[in-house]
Amino acid sequence: KQEVTQIPAALSVPEGENLVLNCSFTDSAIYNLQWFRQDPGKGLTSLLLIQSSQREQTSGRLNASLDKSSGRSTLYIAASQPGDSATYLCAVRHPSGTYKYIFGTGTRLKVLA
Amino acid sequence: EAGVTQFPSHSVIEKGQTVTLRCDPISGHDNLYWYRRVMGKEIKFLLHFVKESKQDESGMPNNRFLAERTGGTYSTLKVQPAELEDSGVYFCASSRKTVSGNTIYFGEGSWLTVV
Numbered sequence: 571k572q573e574v575t576q577i578p579a580a581l582s583v584p585e586g587e588n589l590v591l592n593c594s595f596t597d598s599a600i601y602n603l604q605w606f607r608q609d610p611g612k613g614l615t616s617l618l619l620i621q622s623s624q625r626e627q628t629s630g631r632l633n634a635s636l637d638k639s640s641g642r643s644t645l646y647i648a649a650s651q652p653g654d655s656a657t658y659l660c661a662v663r664h665p666s667g668t669y670k671y672i673f674g675t676g677t678r679l680k681v682l683a
Numbered sequence: 684e685a686g687v688t689q690f691p692s693h694s695v696i697e698k699g700q701t702v703t704l705r706c707d708p709i710s711g712h713d714n715l716y717w718y719r720r721v722m723g724k725e726i727k728f729l730l731h732f733v734k735e736s737k738q739d740e741s742g743m744p745n746n747r748f749l750a751e752r753t754g755g756t757y758s759t760l761k762v763q764p765a766e767l768e769d770s771g772v773y774f775c776a777s778s779r780k781t782v783s784g785n786t787i788y789f790g791e792g793s794w795l796t797v798v
């Protein structure tokens with residue numbers, strides 16, 4: 571049974587810092603992995619999607635890496651800003667044909683001005 | 684382009700009552716999903732529609748939950764009768780038909796409180 575863990579559960583950093591959020595999953599047989607952002611009281615916004623054959627994806631100040639064999643993904647945020655404050659979730663999709671995503675519990679990030 | 688819209692945004696009902704949540708996916712998205720997050724837990728998959736057909740309903744917790752997607756457009760999720768443990772946020776999401784790595788788009792959720 572696939573389980574997704576995100577560490578740390580919460581993180582507070584000063585503005586301008588580069589930071590790394592971690593996601594680990596127990597079953598390396600995944601179809602893809604997505605990183606999402608959730609603002610309080612809002613829905614989820616997809617940030618980056620990494621296919622199982624890819625090693626990383628980049629979008630602006632965000633870079634997500636995937637090491638399928640070790641069951642790990644990281645989300646790197648460069649030069650953090652207060653507007654980056656949100657909960658970040660990773661989710662993996664099983665390759666069996668189902669479109670179901672298994673989510674981690676998220677990392678709550680606060681960037682201090 | 685309008686995003687995924689959900690109604691109601693918030694609902695407070697008494698135990699034993701019925702609630703129906705509605706989701707309008709992004710136009711042209713054949714795939715529609717329901718997820719929910721109960722307090723302190725991770726977001727969990729409920730079910731997946733392709734057009735009007737249920738593709739995967741393995742996450743539906745019990746037969747008090749009924750999801751429909753008539754005509755392959757909007758979807759409803761009915762909880763009858765509601766129990767206290769059903770409280771949480773119910774998210775709807777949609778994606779295009781392409782198999783390879785759909786980005787899924789989530790609505791803002793329907794916050795359900797059962798008292």
